[in-house]
Amino acid sequence: MKIFKSIKCWIFDLDNTLYSGDTKVFDQVDKKMSKYISNKLNVSIEEAKKIQKNYFYEYNTTLNGMIKNHKIDPDEFLEFVHDIDIDFLQKDPDLAKEIEKLEGKKIIFTNGSRKHALNITKRIGIDQYFDDIFDIVNANFIPKPAMEPYKKLVEKHKIDPKLCVLVEDIARNLKPAYEMGMKTIWIENNEPWAKKFSDSDFINYKTNNLSEFLKKINLVKAA
Numbered sequence: 672m673k674i675f676k677s678i679k680c681w682i683f684d685l686d687n688t689l690y691s692g693d694t695k696v697f698d699q700v701d702k703k704m705s706k707y708i709s710n711k712l713n714v715s716i717e718e719a720k721k722i723q724k725n726y727f728y729e730y731n732t733t734l735n736g737m738i739k740n741h742k743i744d745p746d747e748f749l750e751f752v753h754d755i756d757i758d759f760l761q762k763d764p765d766l767a768k769e770i771e772k773l774e775g776k777k778i779i780f781t782n783g784s785r786k787h788a789l790n791i792t793k794r795i796g797i798d799q800y801f802d803d804i805f806d807i808v809n810a811n812f813i814p815k816p817a818m819e820p821y822k823k824l825v826e827k828h829k830i831d832p833k834l835c836v837l838v839e840d841i842a843r844n845l846k847p848a849y850e851m852g853m854k855t856i857w858i859e860n861n862e863p864w865a866k867k868f869s870d871s872d873f874i875n876y877k878t879n880n881l882s883e884f885l886k887k888i889n890l891v892k893a894a
Contacts, residue, residue, distance in 0.1 A: 679834040685781040687840040699755040732814040753787035762796040769885035815844040842869040849873035
């Protein structure tokens with residue numbers, strides 16, 4: 672834990688990282704993606720789901736596959752799939768307290784949209800603690816784990832990767848960060864696509880409770 676004393680920038684994924692995957696928020700996004708594909712390509716929901724998953728695995732996001740293969744309007748896609756109900760999400764005062772205590776820059780790094788990130792973070796009461804949201808638009812619609820968006824984020828904020836931490840629920844998205852010199856934290860979960868590579872050397876730490884993990888970091892930094 673002492674290595675965290677030198678960290679100057681804290682980078683967090685959004686979905687299933689800053690809130691629990693048990694809330695099933697992303698399940699709503701998932702269903703909206705299927706509906707969008709069904710409507711746009713005039714196929715059944717079942718066929719749309721197959722296309723959606725194939726694109727996710729081949730292109731790292733469904734959006735990326737839709738852009739490359741169907742020349743869709745990415746802004747239209749993002750607006751449609753993130754129009755979901757998050758009223759049931761509760762404030763997370765424990766997480767808010769620990770994020771506020773972290774010294775240095777705090778950035779959200781998401782394959783989703785800025786609007787979605789703002790909606791989520793406002794709902795759980797942590798939006799005021801972040802310096803920036805680096806979303807899929809900032810990344811020119813090139814998603815994690817391609818190296819390009821990581822480099823763009825570092826360049827935009829003029830940060831030293833060796834003084835950064837990335838927190839993610841999708842294990843493979845930690846690999847580029849590790850290769851750049853960042854410390855990596857994986858949010859433990861049982862989603863097959865998210866836990867693949869979770870035993871790799873590019874994961875420095877694992878936790879199933881982000882608030883408690885950050886609390887330990889803050890205690891060490893305060894010592």
